[in-house]
Amino acid sequence: GAGVSQSPSNKVTEKGKDVELRCDPISGHTALYWYRQSLGQGLEFLIYFQGNSAPDKSGLPSDRFSAERTGGSVSTLTIQRTQQEDSAVYLCASSFRSTLGYNEQFFGPGTRLTVL
Amino acid sequence: AQSVSQHNHHVILSEAASLELGCNYSYGGTVNLFWYVQYPGQHLQLLLKYFSGDPLVKGIKGFEAEFIKSKFSFNLRKPSVQWSDTAEYFCAVNDLSGGSNYKLTFGKGTLLTVNP
Numbered sequence: 513g514a515g516v517s518q519s520p521s522n523k524v525t526e527k528g529k530d531v532e533l534r535c536d537p538i539s540g541h542t543a544l545y546w547y548r549q550s551l552g553q554g555l556e557f558l559i560y561f562q563g564n565s566a567p568d569k570s571g572l573p574s575d576r577f578s579a580e581r582t583g584g585s586v587s588t589l590t591i592q593r594t595q596q597e598d599s600a601v602y603l604c605a606s607s608f609r610s611t612l613g614y615n616e617q618f619f620g621p622g623t624r625l626t627v628l
Numbered sequence: 629a630q631s632v633s634q635h636n637h638h639v640i641l642s643e644a645a646s647l648e649l650g651c652n653y654s655y656g657g658t659v660n661l662f663w664y665v666q667y668p669g670q671h672l673q674l675l676l677k678y679f680s681g682d683p684l685v686k687g688i689k690g691f692e693a694e695f696i697k698s699k700f701s702f703n704l705r706k707p708s709v710q711w712s713d714t715a716e717y718f719c720a721v722n723d724l725s726g727g728s729n730y731k732l733t734f735g736k737g738t739l740l741t742v743n744p
Binding site: 543545547552553554555556557560562568603605609615616617618619620621622 | 662677733
């Protein structure tokens with residue numbers, strides 16, 4: 513596609529429910545990233561995929577968070593037993609991956625998650 | 629911990645005023661530097677980037693930034709702002725010297741309001 517797409521754009525859920533957020537990266541981009549944007553906190557790195565593998569999951573805030581990527585393309589971020597502090601905008605980005613690490617990242621519109 | 633600091637949380641200017649937004653980082657090694665912009669209701673877009681070479685980088689919409697290695701700074705400038713520049717601006721750093729050279733670390737953002 514023309515850009516990174518994410519769905520849903522908005523998600524309201526009740527505390528304790530599970531949610532799945534989806535990201536479609538730019539075609540041909542081998543690297544995919546998830547970030548979280550909380551009010552006044554900037555962007556917080558969550559996880560990085562190179563192809564289908566996730567060499568860095570260090571940013572996931574707890575074991576309630578998981579992510580997978582299939583076919584080197586679509587990725588889903590799953591949050592189990594959601595808590596109110598999970599409320600944020602979840603951003604996905606993708607990039608080419610070069611050995612020099614020059615990775616200009618292209619961002620999607622985000623999913624705004626509200627946990628009641 | 630390594631970090632990116634944006635000193636101004638909210639800047640308010642009148643049209644035609646000059647702009648300078650500060651960004652400092654704490655990394656000691658080789659870095660790539662970025663400024664992203666988020667217009668109201670839109671997703672993050674790349675404004676400009678520095679990888680190497682001329683430390684004065686020109687981006688879209690008349691923006692420029694200067695990398696000063698000795699000051700660990702990458703300040704964003706525009707000589708004359710317009711109402712349409714109202715947005716949130718994020719500085720981001722990609723540390724090439726460590727094992728996480730794919731990860732962008734963001735500042736907390738500066739909200740720019742331009743009054744007509």
